Amino acid sequence: MRGRNAEGTAVNAVLPGWINTDLSRSARATFLELNDRVLARTPAARWGEPVDFEGIAIFLASPASAFINGAGIMVDGGYATVG
DSSP: TBBHHHHOOBBBBBEEEEEEHHHHHHHHHSTTHHHHOOOOOOTTOOOOOGGHHHHHHHHHHHHGGGGOSSSSEEEEGGGGOOO
16 A cells, blocks of 8 residues: 555655754854745745644644545745745
């Protein structure tokens, strides 16, 4: 069964964009243009926060996602939609 593991559990992925973490803050301090470049390309016009993953995690763990298998769900503020 594609998208399920050997036990029949759905296998999905949450694909994060640029998230405000200690590591990304360090990168912004090192690469001064990074913040402006990320914000210019992100339609949400902000860095993601760890809390932005709560809704999708709850959804994927709930019966509401029972028919979703093998999906990659982007949580990136629209970053991937901008060429």
